Amino acid sequence: MDAGTPPSAFDDALVRAQLRVADIVALSKLDLADEGAGARMREAIRALRVPAVVVDAQHGEIPSALLFPATVDRAPAAREPGPRRPAEERFETLSWTSDQPISLPRLQQAIGRLAPKLARAKGLFETIEQPGRLTVFQFAGGRATLAPGEAPTPGAPRTRIVFIAELGVLSKAELDGIMAGCVASG
Structure with a gap:
């Protein structure tokens, strides 16, 4: 801010x-x-x-360590649906990770499909086009930006992206299906 x-x-x-x-x-x-x-x-x-x-x-x-801890030693805690929220508390976050590098053109296509449903997104990823180097990704206001990142942390997922959308607009299954298409094959 x-x-x-x-x-x-x-x-x-x-x-x-x-x-x-x-x-x-x-x-x-x-x-x-x-x-x-x-x-x-x-x-x-x-x-x-x-x-x-x-x-x-x-x-x-x-510091990227503040945003993305190097170790992911536990699964996210399951959340119970709460009472109906006021209109101003209408967002939820969904995370997607992959241990494989992703294809930048496929990611661009995926973000194009997801963009109408997103309020924001941010993350780090390694691409097949630039192995051994992370890229910082941010999406806000309908615009996506990419910037060079640090070297990947050993043992950490190669892709970690957090998506913010209005409640109920984007399901985890839909997100996973779209993002799975970004993973580099073979």
Whole structure:
């Protein structure tokens, strides 16, 4: 979240909903904002009772270990469906991982198919086109961006992508089926 964001941004239901489902809130552009901007943003986020970890993203950098732990030693805990949520808490996250490298053109096709259902997506992946190197992927506002990443962590999945969609719009089975087509064969 941009450290120079005006307080009125927190009046937006979508902003509040995204903050409430976030695991991490990265304060960006701190180097461009005034001295107290970071503290004001932290206070505003805390006032919303956001359970996320808030980190300073100096020059937009966040340690990949914070986003994607090197070891995945447990399966995600099963969640029971809760009571009906208010309209502003309308998002869910779905994760997809693969131990195989993926095809970048196939991923682009998959994201094209998924885009109408996504609010956001982010992740790291290794492609058959550039083996031995991770690519950082982000999708927001209908736009996808790719950036060079670090070398893969030994033992970690080669692809780790988190998708955020409105509740009930995208099933895990549909996501898995589309993303399985990205895995490089043979």
